[in-house]
Amino acid sequence: MKAILLYGHGARNPEWAQPFHRIRDAIKARDPRALVEPGFLELMRPSFDEGVNCLVEQGATEIIVVPIFMAAGSHVKKDLPQLAANAMDRHSGLVIELAAPVGEAESVLAAMADYAMGARPEG
Amino acid sequence: MKAILLYGHGARNPEWAQPFHRIRDAIKARDPRALVEPGFLELMRPSFDEGVNCLVEQGATEIIVVPIFMAAGSHVKKDLPQLAANAMDRHSGLVIELAAPVGEAESVLAAMADYAMGARPEG
Known part of the structure; x- marks a missing residue:
């Protein structure tokens, strides 16, 4: 069975994980049977x-790792292939x-451009 | 005149800046007169x-800073307000x-979820 791992850097503040949970929830909303979990490099x-x-416990036999990174730096190019090989x-x-990071996807960049053009001060 | 600054972390590898240029290009494609530039915290x-x-040299009097970050960690919550105050x-x-980071925007997260669901191995 195919599955998706949302690969992120991780941070000390637990709130940092929230976008990952929201992406997972959005995928589950589109396909309730989808196997999708986050997985962090460090700190989280x-x-x-x-x-x-x-x-794997849920039955995954094939995992596509989607880096939730803006671009492919060393955490994507060096750490990730090693983590995948070990697993x-x-x-x-x-x-x-391994898929390309979200920040390289045309559709994601377009959504960011739209957001930036309509962005308002926070709070 | 209003302007947009795309605030990013920065990295040693020059390729890391590419998504920022692509977002800027996408904004310019929608509005050729838009004032939009990247601005990095470090390394770039x-x-x-x-x-x-x-x-400012292009005539900006009001800048909305859009953090191109997945989530609001210390670079967004602490470093950015200080940089903005100094400027x-x-x-x-x-x-x-200051706007909320792109990773908190519903539309951006939806685009990431769509991308993850269709993601294929890179290369």
């Missing part, structure tokens, strides 16, 4: 490994594939 | 101050206002 749980374990070593038969 | 130019200066001190009469 679930870790990448914990996110993968959670998806495939741990779970025999599991396939993990 | 233009810095926040340089971005502000560039907009207003330097430019008398300039008003700088």
